[in-house]
Amino acid sequence: GEDVEQSLFLSVREGDSSVINCTYTDSSSTYLYWYKQEPGAGLQLLTYIFSNMDMKQDQRLTVLLNKKDKHLSLRIADTQTGDSAIYFCAERPYSSASKIIFGSGTRLSIRP
Amino acid sequence: DVKVTQSSRYLVKRTGEKVFLECVQDMDHENMFWYRQDPGLGLRLIYFSYDVKMKEKGDIPEGYSVSREKKERFSLILESASTNQTSMYLCASSPPGSPLHFGNGTRLTVT
Numbered sequence: 001g002e003d004v005e006q007s008l009f010l011s012v013r014e015g016d017s018s019v020i021n022c023t024y025t026d027s028s029s030t031y032l033y034w035y036k037q038e039p040g041a042g043l044q045l046l047t048y049i050f051s052n053m054d055m056k057q058d059q060r061l062t063v064l065l066n067k068k069d070k071h072l073s074l075r076i077a078d079t080q081t082g083d084s085a086i087y088f089c090a091e092r093p094y095s096s097a098s099k100i101i102f103g104s105g106t107r108l109s110i111r112p
Numbered sequence: 113d114v115k116v117t118q119s120s121r122y123l124v125k126r127t128g129e130k131v132f133l134e135c136v137q138d139m140d141h142e143n144m145f146w147y148r149q150d151p152g153l154g155l156r157l158i159y160f161s162y163d164v165k166m167k168e169k170g171d172i173p174e175g176y177s178v179s180r181e182k183k184e185r186f187s188l189i190l191e192s193a194s195t196n197q198t199s200m201y202l203c204a205s206s207p208p209g210s211p212l213h214f215g216n217g218t219r220l221t222v223t
Contacts, residue, residue: 040217043155043202045213048211099170102147
């Protein structure tokens, strides 16, 4: 079946890089997404990667996709206090044009 | 910018009440979704709709129904609210095959 897994918590020091990892089971995924949820808010799309890409960079964000291992990561360079949030990994299976499967979310906390 | 509006941020209802959660989007998106979010479980899909009057069950439809009479509005209905339906409910919309745009959520407490 389709499943997306993430660790629940990550703590990093301000100014360091954060790396949030995700594994998924559906090898036919077309797109993989990273969403950010700040306290009391809905989910905001951060970035996404098409399954035929290995890497995507957007300012402080770098997404790496290892399709062989079904592993997706999000790296945030120079982590700031405003990056404190829950980060959700999600995949869109090839079998469904509409359905998106979400992980349980990783809560990122920043230490001074 | 896409705007997805959920009519209530917080709701408190009693067990057995009929509850309506409303969601409106302003970008003419075909697809609309209802998820519930619980700590440690992430987002679980309740129902989605890919067109007016069309709906499909998600992963956890039991105890819920939906209505989509107009393209911009997707309602989630709890026919008889129970305490295990206390949760954060998130509505989203998208064109087919595109990323989802989310509302800010409705935190429902059933007592």
